[in-house]
Amino acid sequence: MTIRLYDTRAQALRDFVPLVEGKVGIYVCGPTVQSSPHIGHVRSALVYDILRRWLNYRGFNVTLVRNVTDIDDKVLLNAAADGKEAWWALAYRVELEFTAAYRAIGVLPPTYEPRATANIPQMQELIARLIDAGRAYTAADGSGDVYFDVRSWPEYGALSHQSIDDMQEAPDADPRGKRDPRDFALWKGRKEGEPESAAWASPWGPGRPGWHIECSAMSARYLGPSFDIHGGGLDLRFPHHENELAQSTGAGDGFARYWVHNGLIHVNGQKMSKSLGNSLYAAELLGAAAPIVVRYALGQAHYRSTIDYTDRSLAEAEAALDRIEGFLTRSARRLEGTRFTSDELPIIPDEFAEAMDDDLSVPQALGVLHETVREGNTALDAEDLQTAASARGKVVAMSQVLGLDPLAPEWTRSHDTAARAALDALVTRLLDDRQAARGAKDYAAADRIRDELVAAGITIEDTPTGAQWTIED
Numbered sequence: 001m002t003i004r005l006y007d008t009r010a011q012a013l014r015d016f017v018p019l020v021e022g023k024v025g026i027y028v029c030g031p032t033v034q035s036s037p038h039i040g041h042v043r044s045a046l047v048y049d050i051l052r053r054w055l056n057y058r059g060f061n062v063t064l065v066r067n068v069t070d071i072d073d074k075v076l077l078n079a080a081a082d083g084k085e086a087w088w089a090l091a092y093r094v095e096l097e098f099t100a101a102y103r104a105i106g107v108l109p110p111t112y113e114p115r116a117t118a119n120i121p122q123m124q125e126l127i128a129r130l131i132d133a134g135r136a137y138t139a140a141d142g143s144g145d146v147y148f149d150v151r152s153w154p155e156y157g158a159l160s161h162q163s164i165d166d167m168q169e170a171p172d173a174d175p176r177g178k179r180d181p182r183d184f185a186l187w188k189g190r191k192e193g194e195p196e197s198a199a200w201a202s203p204w205g206p207g208r209p210g211w212h213i214e215c216s217a218m219s220a221r222y223l224g225p226s227f228d229i230h231g232g233g234l235d236l237r238f239p240h241h242e243n244e245l246a247q248s249t250g251a252g253d254g255f256a257r258y259w260v261h262n263g264l265i266h267v268n269g270q271k272m273s274k275s276l277g278n279s280l281y282a283a284e285l286l287g288a289a290a291p292i293v294v295r296y297a298l299g300q301a302h303y304r305s306t307i308d309y310t311d312r313s314l315a316e317a318e319a320a321l322d323r324i325e326g327f328l329t330r331s332a333r334r335l336e337g338t339r340f341t342s343d344e345l346p347i348i349p350d351e352f353a354e355a356m357d358d359d360l361s362v363p364q365a366l367g368v369l370h371e372t373v374r375e376g377n378t379a380l381d382a383e384d385l386q387t388a389a390s391a392r393g394k395v396v397a398m399s400q401v402l403g404l405d406p407l408a409p410e411w412t413r414s415h416d417t418a419a420r421a422a423l424d425a426l427v428t429r430l431l432d433d434r435q436a437a438r439g440a441k442d443y444a445a446a447d448r449i450r451d452e453l454v455a456a457g458i459t460i461e462d463t464p465t466g467a468q469w470t471i472e473d
Helices: 039-057 073-082 087-104 120-132 211-223 234-250 281-289 291-299 313-335 341-345 352-355 362-381 385-401 415-439 442-456
Strands: 003-008 014-017 023-028 061-064 136-138 145-147 182-188 207-209 228-235 255-262 265-266 307-309 457-462 466-471
Touching: 003 255, 023 039, 023 211, 023 265, 039 087, 039 228, 039 265, 039 281, 039 291, 039 385, 061 087, 061 211, 061 281, 073 087, 087 281, 120 136, 120 145, 120 182, 120 207, 120 211, 120 234, 145 234, 182 211, 182 234, 211 228, 211 234, 211 255, 228 234, 234 255, 281 291, 291 313, 291 341, 313 362, 313 385, 313 466, 341 385, 352 385, 362 385, 415 442, 415 466, 442 457
Parallel strands: 023 061, 023 228, 228 255, 265 307
Antiparallel strands: 003 014, 136 145, 145 182, 182 207, 457 466
16 A cells, blocks of 8 residues: 655655654644635645545544644734724634634544644744744844845745746835845734734744744644645645745754645636635535535545536535435445345445545545445345445445545434434335235325325335335435
8 A cells, every 4th residue: 555645846746655654744734814714725624634534544643733823914904904803803703713614514623723822932933043043034124023034045946946036025024124025024023003912022022923934833843843744725835835844944844744735716717816706605605505515515626626616516516425325325224134234344445545545536536436336226226235235335435534424423414313303203104004005905095105205205115125215306
């Protein structure tokens, strides 16, 4: 078994070899909690949830760290523009929105979820190391700003594969205090008008950390100076991840050994942006479909591809899930009480495993899952219960490892538990009445009961062990 991942820095697929055998450390850039989560945030979190689940299945003990950037220019600006709550109150409220969205679509909680504001000493220590190493300097204008000197680090640009002279200027601080317009802020001195609560004491004066230094410090604190995988959206590759890499390696840390980036999302063929007014928020998605449908819709593409979300995306995802759920429900009822239930072993097919090992190729893996569903239904039609049971075990195993088992207790797609139990009792009673009518050769009454159930959207299937029912969508 060899897992291969596309490493952005190497620009190639690489065999994954962990730093410590049997263990994997992953750092994922989490949200800047300035405003509500949108579809891109949810997709990114889902990508690394699927990666984590697969690594767990392959026997690795995974430590996943996903940070929360709760102090940032945009957090302060949005709080000031609203004028109704403090910046820290806004940050916490939005953080809860992100947590709720992640939880809703089944993203497992990270092992650690550090906030930037809880790691200021670690950031200051890293900045001091960079100054001592000649990689950073304090602004000569007395502003209290500290900058990373990009030209002091020969490898700057290694991640995004561009030369310094071709890079855009860093817009994160007043350029008058910089030696080079591409130098980026490690520490930002407090400016007039900013809240005192958003400033921390430091050797360079009161202020707050720059965005990039936060992740370098937090990843080192929770995963060590070297770790296995750094993940995040493709839009973070430059400047954020490029700057993280420069800071950490410039200070002498090994930092991330693999760089994994997920693709972005377009909406109806256009890049999602506030200026176009086509931003799609997590709350809208979760209001339009069941959470498992949202998970399927955003997780079915290859993680490195751009998703084009359209008005049909959720409906198509729901139809795909219906096929999986229909087979699992049908097979469970037909196999109940037979000797073939012991054949329902949750086994991952080799073709599925090969796809997932090959750079997390979820589309190919889902193809194996749906082909197994078709084989299982064909076996049920032919009363080949042994093959049906084997197919059921495989479908359960594959859907579970993807977090897409529609019968799992965390998903309540069509009915809550109490409603489903009540419906089952009513339909079972009618089917018993129908069977009694057929036994009495009152076929008119039996047909009437069947017609009433069909009219209500319930499909009846007569089997050697009795009638089975499902709900038509």
